[in-house]
Amino acid sequence: MAVAQDTGFGIYIHWPFCEAKCPYCDFNSHVRHGGVNQKEYIDAYRREMSYFSDLSKEKKVTSIFLGGGTPSLMQPETLDALLKEVHNLWDVADNAEISMEANPSSVEAERFSAYHESGVNRLSIGVQSLKDVDLRFLGRLHDVEQAIKAVEIARETFPRISFDLIYARPNQTEREWEEELNLAIDYAADHLSLYQLTIEPDTPFQKLFDAGKLQIPEPDFARALYDLTQDICQARGMPAYEVSNHAKKGAESRHNLTYWRYGDYAGIGPGAHSRLTIDDERTGFIVESYPETWLLEVGKKGHGIWNVEVLNPEQTGDEMLLMGLRLKEGISLSRYEALSGRYIEDKQVNSLLADGMIERLSDDIVRVSREGWFVLDAVVADLAM
Ligand SMILES: C[S@@+](CC[C@H](N)C(=O)[O-])C[C@H]1O[C@@H](n2cnc3c(N)ncnc32)[C@H](O)[C@@H]1O
Ligand code: SF4
Structure with missing residues (x-):
């Protein structure tokens, strides 16, 4: 759960x-x-x-x-x-x-x-x-x-x-x-x-x-x-x-x-990004970056959005790991599994633990070690496999 x-x-x-x-x-x-x-x-x-x-x-x-x-x-x-x-x-x-x-x-x-x-x-x-x-x-x-x-x-x-x-x-x-x-x-x-x-x-x-x-x-x-x-x-x-x-x-x-805890946020203004959960789907929005073009777009449409993307569960899980593993408090493996629809096998966690890349804070919570912070992308890739 x-x-x-x-x-x-x-x-x-x-x-x-x-x-x-x-x-x-x-x-x-x-x-x-x-x-x-x-x-x-x-x-x-x-x-x-x-x-x-x-x-x-x-x-x-x-x-x-x-x-x-x-x-x-x-x-x-x-x-x-x-x-x-x-x-x-x-x-x-x-x-x-x-x-x-x-x-x-x-x-x-x-x-x-x-x-x-x-x-x-x-x-x-x-x-x-x-x-x-x-x-x-x-x-x-x-x-x-x-x-x-x-x-x-x-x-x-x-x-x-x-x-x-x-x-x-x-x-x-x-x-x-x-x-x-x-x-x-x-x-x-x-x-x-x-x-x-x-x-x-x-x-x-x-x-x-x-x-x-x-x-x-x-x-x-x-x-x-x-x-x-x-x-x-x-x-x-x-x-x-x-x-x-x-x-x-x-x-x-x-x-x-x-x-970093992968909550929702609305980003307003030139170049801002948003992540909103809409009908249970994590949705990303990107707004036009160039200020004067953004002004024109908002004038015409009421917003400067040029990209809307509904993230699939795998993308959602990857993002949650990338953000959450930056934090000392770590991430919840069960939350990751619920968001991504993936199952993390013990051997994935154990091998990262054995290499000293992550630390286990409880049955459910792991965090990246100081060693792991230098190769964060690789740790994320190993967990998301
Ligand atoms: C949007 S800026 C902060 C606000 C303000 N405009 C300023 O520069 O004081 C965010 C921060 O990112 C850091 N930063 C920006 N570019 C960087 C770079 N190439 N390498 C390291 N830090 C950077 C700076 O410390 C900067 O204060
Ligand atoms: S260019 Fe602007 S945003 Fe970038 S670091 Fe300098 S003052 Fe901050």
């Missing part, structure tokens, strides 16, 4: 604009030097929200996440209008987590209290590094002083904050990362997202990498940095609860837990 788990229901809102494009980033983010007519966008978001709320009205919203791009470029009135519309269209839990991503520029920090007044109760700040030379290398527009100031203002303003750092940067030594991470933990309240620098396709960093002008750590050294990260965070009371996310107990991002 499948283990019932309260996976929550999240609303994701994507704001696709940034002040400048960072050379490592392949997110759906665009720079508009001529400015953005935010009123026009508010109308389009409202219309697309209305479309998705018709598909998911009966669900209680447990989290809202404003991501990007750089949502802290939204005028406070824009954010307020979008949150009000979510409350209009859905039943939002009183204690819903309402998170927003922000860049640490001083202009954006000035808007923090207005965002809080509109209901944002968790801010996730893109600090990326606590070294000026590396912030310049990453093409960021802020320096360390601004980042720390933004974190301090955020701590005074929001009950919960987190910040992102990118490590495994070129020439970074273990000693340097250890110092930077310890400093970050001093500033962080109770949540940190720590990502190893990845060379994404079609980015300026990829061109430099291909031309031999940018080196990232060899796998063994990247592994050593990862282990160091785990050990420091564990020792400082911020253990990993997901491959790249660390939190004090109870401070985990509830919205992201909904993704």
Whole structure:
């Protein structure tokens, strides 16, 4: 029998604009030097929200996440209008987590209290590094002083904050990362997202990498940095609860837990994805990415959806494994079997246990070991066979 788990229901809102494009980033983010007519966008978001709320009205919203791009470029009135519309269209839990991503520029920090007044109760700040030379290398527009100031203002303003750092940067030594991470933990309240620098396709960093002008750590050294990260965070009371996310107990991002626990979510705005269970079928939606095209599509049809896919049980099971095995809490084998219609044989589990790739937490729950996190796709493939 499948283990019932309260996976929550999240609303994701994507704001696709940034002040400048960072050379490592392949997110759906665009720079508009001529400015953005935010009123026009508010109308389009409202219309697309209305479309998705018709598909998911009966669900209680447990989290809202404003991501990007750089949502802290939204005028406070824009954010307020979008949150009000979510409350209009859905039943939002009183204690819903309402998170927003922000860049640490001083202009954006000035808007923090207005965002809080509109209901944002968790801010996730893109600090990326606590070294000026590396912030310049990453093409960021802020320096360390601004980042720390933004974190301090955020701590005074929001009950919960987190910040992102990118490590495994070129020439970074273990000693340097250890110092930077310890400093970050001093500033962080109770949540940190720590990502190893990845060379994404079609980015300026990829061109430099291909031309031999940018080196990232060899796998063994990247592994050593990862282990160091785990050990420091564990020792400082911020253990990993997901491959790249660390939190004090109870401070985990509830919205992201909904993704990883394979719950339903509606994604609104350019390039957003959704997963909704409709008539017992897991259904995926993808919305047009290019902002101006999305605006036109929403104007014509009331939504920017270009792809709808009803997932078959096998696809559903594969997705659930891929998401769930990122989590320290692990996954329920019986839930996997119920969703996928597959049966996991003891020998599959036993062989992964013997290889040290997974750990068994109970008869029903397994999780990936630290070794297994490095070959997650292979572990998923072995279980899904
Ligand atoms: C959508 S961005 C965060 C919001 C905000 N725009 C910012 O950059 O501060 C999500 C996070 O992904 C991480 N990230 C993006 N591209 C990355 C890459 N190529 N390698 C590692 N981390 C990356 C960064 O830490 C970034 O803060
Ligand atoms: S990392 Fe953030 S600020 Fe930089 S381009 Fe990507 S979304 Fe925009």
